[in-house]
Amino acid sequence: MGAQCPDQGARPPGEVAAARIHRDLSRVQLMLATVDSQIRSLLMLRSDTTARALADRVPVAAIAKAASASPSEVRIAGCGHIDLDYAGRPKAHHLAEVAGIASELTSALERKAGIERGRRTLIIKALRSGQLDIHQIAAMAGLATERVQTIVRGAAVRGGRTA
Numbered sequence: 432m433g434a435q436c437p438d439q440g441a442r443p444p445g446e447v448a449a450a451r452i453h454r455d456l457s458r459v460q461l462m463l464a465t466v467d468s469q470i471r472s473l474l475m476l477r478s479d480t481t482a483r484a485l486a487d488r489v490p491v492a493a494i495a496k497a498a499s500a501s502p503s504e505v506r507i508a509g510c511g512h513i514d515l516d517y518a519g520r521p522k523a524h525h526l527a528e529v530a531g532i533a534s535e536l537t538s539a540l541e542r543k544a545g546i547e548r549g550r551r552t553l554i555i556k557a558l559r560s561g562q563l564d565i566h567q568i569a570a571m572a573g574l575a576t577e578r579v580q581t582i583v584r585g586a587a588v589r590g591g592r593t594a
Contacts, residue, residue: 448562452553456572459550466543473536480532481505482512484525493522497529499537554579555586 477498484494485505495502550572557568569576 448560449567452557452560452563452568453571455553456550456557456568459546459553460573462546463543463550466539466546469539470536470543473532473539477529477532477536478508478511480525480529481508482515483518483520484522484529485509486512486515487518487520487522487525489522489525493526494529497526497533499533551582551586555583558583 477500481494481498481500485491485508491502491505491509494500495505498505554568554572557563558565563571565579566576569579572579574582
């Protein structure tokens, strides 16, 4: 005989709501971790590509414009890769490569901002439900309580327990 599933209808509504919030916050954490990893990879790639362009004597101002970065950021990336030799690749090639990475980075940062807005909405909704207090929500979201307070600052959370 197969294992029997517990009757989902027998769970108290507060427990079901808490489980749903926990599931949703866990999903948000995973999405944020994924996009953060992508952002870190793109930042490293942008730095490496910038350094290769500098090694091929592409002007700092041109790289900065293509990378959507400041000239000082470009110089710092170059200082970290002083061991690169001149490869002779065309300036246009380097600039197109840097611009493509910058575009991907912008897209990833926008995705992260959207996920963070969704997390804020979810946390506010959870607090307003009154089923969980801020400490429980912080634990479910993997955040410090102070961080949750910062996230919901300015939102009216009358129904929720904050302490």
